[in-house]
Amino acid sequence: MTPAPDDRDPVVAEALDRLAPPDPSPAFWSRLDDELRQVAPGRGSWRPGWPALAAAAVVVLAALAAVALAGRGEDPAPVADPTSTTSTPTTSTTSTTDTTAVTPPGEPASAADAVLAWVDALHAGDDARAAALLAPNSAQWAAQQSGTAEAFMIQLHEGYGPWVTSPDRTVQTTTVVSSGEGSVEAVVLTGTVDVEGMREFRSSVLPVRFFGGTYRLEPFDYGEQAGSIEFVSPNLSPEGKQAIPRDEAIQIVASRTPHLTIRLDDEEPLQAPTDAEGSYRFAPAGGFSPGEHVLLAVSVGPDHLTAAVIRFTVP
């Protein structure tokens, strides 16, 4: 933790200093101690990172693909409830995947199936099943946030559960990495969702690993340093249908990744090199066509798998 006073904006810093937090309430510490006595401290062991594996993967492309497919953790656990199926109201699936491997009975048969099973589980409050559908890296990260991966799923009910009842949901799968051992895929959900009585247009992307004959979601594989992908310019969000000019360039920032996989709508995915700051400006030749667009960006490496999606319109 390195304080760097020179980085501070003096006006903002002075203002923030004026907003000192109140002291804890008189019962705060005794109440907390009571709560902590009821909680078993985490006993999970921290595992070192994978620097050697990462270095090897950078040198050998084939090794990179293999590591990216597998993730850093163990083989995925079986799904708790194999009889549960997905509900797919007016869902259309566009897929570039040609994976023909046989999956065990009761397992999701595709990346899209895995994602739909996951949102179904979150919608139903079946946190055990939702957690079981996570790949090991994401399960580990989720457990670090809330004690157990299952406990963390509770916080996702509101965000992802409404996809189950979306009246116009579409599902698109993009294969990012593929080999004889498996694949890394990005599943994009797009449509209208109702959240607490408010209707939103939304796009969400969920990375999925297919490895060892099973599909598992990998939404939280940020790695030690990778961070997330951000669409920083123009100021867009996955919600809504913001308009941009047809000749706009969309700046995407990812960290410590030499290239991004980018896909605009149903066009063929492309591999885009990033600059030293991890930035890439996407501007299709001739500009964007009028209408609605969905732009997907995915970064996959030996220590991370992250993805982001943006939805916008062009007049």
Next chain:
Amino acid sequence: MVMIEPDDAGVVQSDAHDLESFSRMIREHDRRLRALAFRLLAGDASRLDDVMQESYINAYRALGRFRGDSDAGGWLYRITYNACMDELRRARRRPVPLEVVPETFDQDRAPGPEQRAVDRDDVARALAALTPDQRAVIALVDGDGFDVETAAGIVGVATGTVKSRLSRARATMRAALGEEHR
């Protein structure tokens, strides 16, 4: 500072799981963590204690996964940040209650009673005008004095993202604060 040491395999030792040691550690960091949470909550004191309770309980549950060679303060910062963002997601449809800005105040910095009340409201209102992501980088860099790289590590995004959020957030904050803070 209470040190939490890993064994050779990187596993936190059992004495670090002791409730008394953990309590000492969080009390040591509480003031700064509380300041971060208060800023992320845009000065909403009514939710502050609950968020801090949640943060500390989450930290205790995750203690076994703590990297012992990492800084305990940074680890707690990240957990507190996550707890605040969870709370903001849960409450994102609720308006920010500016009237609950707390009564307590840093007396050493207070220029006068009337100006003090105006300033608190102004700052809380300016923070509420930011997105939670922007609020986080402002709180970490301009509030706590972390460098951009450290803030990026806590928030879990690229340094370029922190810089762009910081630029937008500062412009919004300065505009919202108005003449009295120029």
